[in-house]
Amino acid sequence: MASEIALSRPRHVMRAASDTPAWRRPWALVAWAVLALLAFWVATGTTPVAFVHLWKWSPALLRGLLANIEISVLAMALGTLAGLVVGALSLSPLRVLRVVTRWYVQVFRNAPVLVLIYFTTYVFPFELHLVSWTFPFPDWIKVVLGLALPASANVAEIFRGAIQSIPSAQWEAAQSLAFRRSEIFRLIVLPQCLRRMLPPWMNLYASITMSTALASLVGVHDVVDTAQIASNTVARTDFTILVYFTLLGLFFAYCYPIARATRALERRHDRH
Amino acid sequence: MALGGVHLRFGANEVLKGIDLEVRRGEAVSIIGPSGSGKSTILRCITGLLRPQSGSIRVGDTQVEALRSEAELIALRKRVGFVFQQYNLFPHLTVLENLVIAPTRVAGRDRAETLREARVLLDKVRLSHKEAAYPGELSGGQQQRVAIARALAMRPELILFDEVTSALDPETVGEVLTVIRDLVQEGLTCVLVTHEMRFAEEISDQVYFTEAGVIVEHGPARDIFGQPRSERTRAFLHRALGDGPRNAPARPAPVPETLPFERLRFAL
Amino acid sequence: MSDALLAQAVAALRTVGLNYAFVLDMGERSAFLRGLGVTLQLCLLTIPCSLAAGVLIAAALTSGRAWLAKPARAFVEVTRNTPTLVQLYCAFLVLNMLITQHVKLPGGNPLTPFVWVVIVVSLHKGVFHAEALRAGIEAVPRVTLEAARSLGFSQRQLLSRVELPLALRFALPSLVNNLVDLVKMTAVASAIAVGDVTYESIMIWTQRDNVLELLLLILIFFGLLTWLVSLAGRWLEERLRMPGYGQ
Numbered sequence: 001m002a003s004e005i006a007l008s009r010p011r012h013v014m015r016a017a018s019d020t021p022a023w024r025r026p027w028a029l030v031a032w033a034v035l036a037l038l039a040f041w042v043a044t045g046t047t048p049v050a051f052v053h054l055w056k057w058s059p060a061l062l063r064g065l066l067a068n069i070e071i072s073v074l075a076m077a078l079g080t081l082a083g084l085v086v087g088a089l090s091l092s093p094l095r096v097l098r099v100v101t102r103w104y105v106q107v108f109r110n111a112p113v114l115v116l117i118y119f120t121t122y123v124f125p126f127e128l129h130l131v132s133w134t135f136p137f138p139d140w141i142k143v144v145l146g147l148a149l150p151a152s153a154n155v156a157e158i159f160r161g162a163i164q165s166i167p168s169a170q171w172e173a174a175q176s177l178a179f180r181r182s183e184i185f186r187l188i189v190l191p192q193c194l195r196r197m198l199p200p201w202m203n204l205y206a207s208i209t210m211s212t213a214l215a216s217l218v219g220v221h222d223v224v225d226t227a228q229i230a231s232n233t234v235a236r237t238d239f240t241i242l243v244y245f246t247l248l249g250l251f252f253a254y255c256y257p258i259a260r261a262t263r264a265l266e267r268r269h270d271r272h
Numbered sequence: 273m274a275l276g277g278v279h280l281r282f283g284a285n286e287v288l289k290g291i292d293l294e295v296r297r298g299e300a301v302s303i304i305g306p307s308g309s310g311k312s313t314i315l316r317c318i319t320g321l322l323r324p325q326s327g328s329i330r331v332g333d334t335q336v337e338a339l340r341s342e343a344e345l346i347a348l349r350k351r352v353g354f355v356f357q358q359y360n361l362f363p364h365l366t367v368l369e370n371l372v373i374a375p376t377r378v379a380g381r382d383r384a385e386t387l388r389e390a391r392v393l394l395d396k397v398r399l400s401h402k403e404a405a406y407p408g409e410l411s412g413g414q415q416q417r418v419a420i421a422r423a424l425a426m427r428p429e430l431i432l433f434d435e436v437t438s439a440l441d442p443e444t445v446g447e448v449l450t451v452i453r454d455l456v457q458e459g460l461t462c463v464l465v466t467h468e469m470r471f472a473e474e475i476s477d478q479v480y481f482t483e484a485g486v487i488v489e490h491g492p493a494r495d496i497f498g499q500p501r502s503e504r505t506r507a508f509l510h511r512a513l514g515d516g517p518r519n520a521p522a523r524p525a526p527v528p529e530t531l532p533f534e535r536l537r538f539a540l
Numbered sequence: 541m542s543d544a545l546l547a548q549a550v551a552a553l554r555t556v557g558l559n560y561a562f563v564l565d566m567g568e569r570s571a572f573l574r575g576l577g578v579t580l581q582l583c584l585l586t587i588p589c590s591l592a593a594g595v596l597i598a599a600a601l602t603s604g605r606a607w608l609a610k611p612a613r614a615f616v617e618v619t620r621n622t623p624t625l626v627q628l629y630c631a632f633l634v635l636n637m638l639i640t641q642h643v644k645l646p647g648g649n650p651l652t653p654f655v656w657v658v659i660v661v662s663l664h665k666g667v668f669h670a671e672a673l674r675a676g677i678e679a680v681p682r683v684t685l686e687a688a689r690s691l692g693f694s695q696r697q698l699l700s701r702v703e704l705p706l707a708l709r710f711a712l713p714s715l716v717n718n719l720v721d722l723v724k725m726t727a728v729a730s731a732i733a734v735g736d737v738t739y740e741s742i743m744i745w746t747q748r749d750n751v752l753e754l755l756l757l758i759l760i761f762f763g764l765l766t767w768l769v770s771l772a773g774r775w776l777e778e779r780l781r782m783p784g785y786g787q
Contacts, residue, residue, distance in 0.1 A: 321690060342695060346692045346694060349689070354691075356686065356687055356690075358681075360687045361684075361687075362688070363706070363782045363785045364705050364706060364780075364782050374691040374693070377693070377697060378693060379692070405783075406784055406785070407784070407785075408782055408784025408785035419687075
């Protein structure tokens with residue numbers, strides 16, 4: 001609207017992200033500053049002791065982060081599969097299925113994730129006996145299951161929400177073109193649903209990734225646990241501060257790009 | 273109310289390129305023209321929602337372009353009513369509350385008296401039975417009638433109508449135009465931006481035709497619609513009204529020129 | 541509840557295979573009840589604190605002043621993209637330690653772990669509230685604000701009578717969702733030894749090995765709390781409803 005621009009405060013005026021060149025954006029500037037500092041330290045050999053320790057521990061920290069990422073990816077994969085099934089069942093014409101799935105979703109969405117992780121970690125046996133084989137049931141797989149449960153409940157909700165957001169006019173139009181219900185689903189509704197589901201699904205992945213930090217409380221050697229070990233081993237105050245803020249930085253570096261990509265996706269779909 | 277030489281620019285876009293307009297008390301003035309010609313911008317300048325780069329805007333004794341503080345602008349807006357195209361009303365208040373909130377909160381009038389007046393106004397726009405309804409429960413035409421009543425509740429000297437029927441479906445357009453016609457016949461001073469050509473012709477004292485930010489032609493409704501002097505006015509009326517005996521050009525239709533406004537595609 | 545009734549209930553549950561014997565031990569029972577109380581306190585404190593934080597952060601974000609908006613934006617992004625647990629550790633292990641070392645107050649550091657949990661969780665959820673409020677503010681149709689301005693409303697009247705009431709109604713479902721999440725998040729307090737219900741349960745099950753039974757109780761308790769919060773949310777939505785809006 002023509003009047004937008006001149007009204008008193010420029011609150012709603014957003015500078016397009018493409019205005020500032022990539023190398024000048026805030027996060028890039030921070031990264032430049034950090035690199036410059038690192039270069040200075042290496043060149044003059046005056047790196048503070050805490051950072052030397054951090055450098056020594058960084059492979060371990062990165063391995064820990066990898067553990068977190070593995071857990072999150074597996075949990076999300078399992079959760080998505082299960083969630084799609086539950087979501088599909090929740091739309092079933094059979095009332096008993098609808099009630100059961102609704103309870104499933106309610107229970108696993110309203111339970112604290114930590115409690116679910118404790119549940120799968122302590123309630124499941126620490127070994128599996130199948131016929132004559134014994135599998136160790138490692139802790140991290142239990143965490144994967146523990147995270148897959150709320151993931152599946154949320155995916156089911158996202159799926160149901162996406163299906164219900166398709167205007168009924170589309171169903172009617174498809175039916176009047178003599179499509180069968182399964183065909184309508186496959187050819188018209190699902191493709192649109194998948195597009196609508198993507199942003200909340202990505203949000204869910206980011207939140208699952210952040211929940212993997214809780215794995216450290218049940219003894220999994222993830223990045224948080226590694227940081228705790230490092231902090232206890234080195235036993236220096238400044239290193240402790242550094243390593244915990246590095247933890248923040250590591251998670252941020254992984255999750256923030258995902259968040260940005262999600263928002264870019266949402267904006268693209270808003271224009272439809 | 274008078275505008276003199278008003279220029280307004282949005283960034284690099286020059287929207288108003290020297291507008292002169294005059295409204296005498298008791299007159300109804302219509303502004304017609306193609307989309308993007310700056311009609312709504314003119315109205316927003318009058319009430320201080322937009323600030324022109326140059327030119328003079330006088331409402332009664334007030335020079336609008338010289339107003340700086342919020343208090344001065346508020347004083348002006350108590351005297352100038354405005355009815356928008358859509359989303360006029362406050363959806364969280366009932367119809368009656370919508371009418372009463374501005375006179376009591378802005379003008380500080382007594383609530384009991386304002387309520388009485390509001391009911392009279394609702395009666396005038398034939399919506400007394402809807403006083404406890406919420407805007408979301410009304411049709412577009414009903415909402416616009418309430419919006420007109422709300423503007424009247426402030427007892428303004430001048431009312432501006434910005435394409436108030438453009439967002440309505442044809443059946444409800446009539447009910448809103450009836451209300452405006454009655455008000456004009458009672459002597460309301462108003463400026464209408466509208467696409468309803470026949471209505472503009474019927475009720476206006478003066479008509480201004482704008483295109484690409486300038487007033488191409490202005491005069492009594494009779495003249496503009498009957499014998500437009502400018503070729504562009506003729507072309508516009510021809511397109512807007514179709515072939516009518518009044519608007520047939522005196523000579524064969526000329527080759528249509530590419531009108532510059534087609535390139536000024538900013539949404540109004 | 542008399543002891544005899546409890547004993548009967550425990551016996552009945554034992555037939556199902558659930559061991560609730562800890563309930564009969566007075567020490568453990570009172571510890572568990574204390575844990576319930578602490579969790580309840582955490583929720584009751586963090587809900588208003590997070591809403592207040594959300595309003596402040598939303599105000600900073602939409603203020604239009606770069607020196608307020610940019611740091612607020614940075615804070616929002618960092619808080620949203622890092623785990624609550626790590627934030628809690630940073631606050632408690634790092635900041636708390638620094639405060640204890642450098643600020644010599646009589647009686648020691650007044651910021652107990654409980655207080656830190658309230659601060660961190662309130663800020664974390666405050667950020668989500670702020671985003672919801674910001675979306676609500678941006679959803680108010682610009683023309684409605686123009687209409688108010690052209691009626692002569694001052695900026696403050698516009699804000700308090702038109703913009704904020706509408707923004708709140710738009711943001712309410714998100715805000716209630718956030719509060720449900722917040723209730724669940726208080727479980728993370730057990731990580732820094734705040735005696736909430738999760739922590740007390742851990743203490744009990746390390747002795748008695750009745751993890752499943754305790755987790756069932758915890759799940760029921762949290763389910764109850766979240767149900768109450770969503771009930772309150774729905775009541776509020778009903779009261780603030782704008783009939784017919786959105787058609």
